[in-house]
Amino acid sequence: MLSRTADSLYWLGRYMERAGNNARGLQVTLRMASLTGAVDRRNNAWRALLTVSGAAPGFATTGQELTQDAVVRYLAAEAKNPSSIRSCIEAARSNARAVRTALTVDMWEAVNETWSESRRSTDDTFTPDHLPAFLDWVKSRTVLFNGAYADTMLRDEAWSFVRLGTMVERADNTARVLDVHHHALMGAEEGGTLAHFQWQAILRSVSALRAYHWVYHARLDPQRIAELLILRPELPRSMVACYARIEETLDGIATLHGGRRGEAHRLAGEMHARLRFGRIGDIMEGGLHEFLTATVNRNLELGRQIQGFYLQA
Incomplete structure (x- = not known):
């Protein structure tokens, strides 16, 4: 191609x-x-x-x-x-x-x-x-x-690149939504009315309000919201689900190209592993804002690496 x-x-x-x-x-x-x-x-x-x-x-x-x-x-x-x-x-x-x-x-x-x-x-x-x-x-x-x-x-290169673009954009959006509202997730579990509206807004921004109640069967809780959108693979717009598909898609493209890989593949694998084996308690303790800002920046770098490896003539 x-x-x-x-x-x-x-x-x-x-x-x-x-x-x-x-x-x-x-x-x-x-x-x-x-x-x-x-x-x-x-x-x-x-x-x-x-x-x-x-x-x-x-x-x-x-x-x-x-x-x-x-x-x-x-x-x-x-x-x-x-x-x-x-x-x-x-x-x-x-x-x-x-x-x-x-x-x-x-x-x-x-x-x-x-x-x-x-x-x-x-x-x-x-x-x-x-x-x-x-x-x-x-x-x-x-x-x-x-x-x-x-x-x-067909599950060929054309499909792979459309899917890759979709997932890179989706991962970026979820990380940005959480990062912008990180202050609403770092307070006490019982927030006021405004905090509750903000928690709902975060979930609605990624069409996940009903998914939250289905998974947790509980009232809105900031740590669970962060866990759902970062670490739960069953949510299609969670960060871990997006990076799993990015890594899978890049591996599929590499296979079609005789196994040729570059920094984009390493970076995608690293980001997926970080999320796959991460724990929400550690993320919150280490600083949710710092974690999400780093993720947004690494996603930008991933996009640059994909562009340089595959998309520039």
Whole structure:
């Protein structure tokens, strides 16, 4: 497979996953803001969302005041923000078009129809009355895309690079969500009302609220939330589950290339092992923020190593 083809497939997976993550984050923050508006006059929930999405520096350059409307439009529709939902859909379609013959019909239709419908959005789409429906639609389209490539692609290199991009992006998002809200998880077990809302928001950001109750059959507890999202392999968006799939996928690609491996494979294996054999008590004692910040940084390095080893001609 040509490097440029692998690059387009990898970023197709990343951009579609990012669009869904941003939609989920916006939904959760809208809910959080409506419930805690009286105690969050500094708009900390919106500031946190910008940090999770990696868009805080870009938003600062706009000179806009940090308000709900400004952040929503920047993360959902701003063309100058490469991580906005509309920008992600545009980039995903561009990458899909470049490798059209490597995709199944279902994959192409999922991406192309999403792009076509997104271009019909107007300023009214992002008003309070219409935004929830738009975010639900984005989530459903990303789920459709994930299902299309999971159910219709041959398990070959093309599938491997789409999956690799999806999992790298997903691991990064889960780590960032936890890191931004680490202060809410490092307090006492019995938090106040605001802490409880924050715990719910963390779980909703990765679609894991119901999974938490299914696994633990207990009230929300910050250490258990951290354990679920970091160390429980049965949760698809947990960090350990993502890195297990990253390592597995990289090993599969290496096998197709005669066993050739590089720093990306070593780093993925190291990160997976660290999580697979980790204990939440040790992580919390050593500093949750430090652990998560290190993970985000290593994930960035993993992305660079994948790019250099496989995706650059």
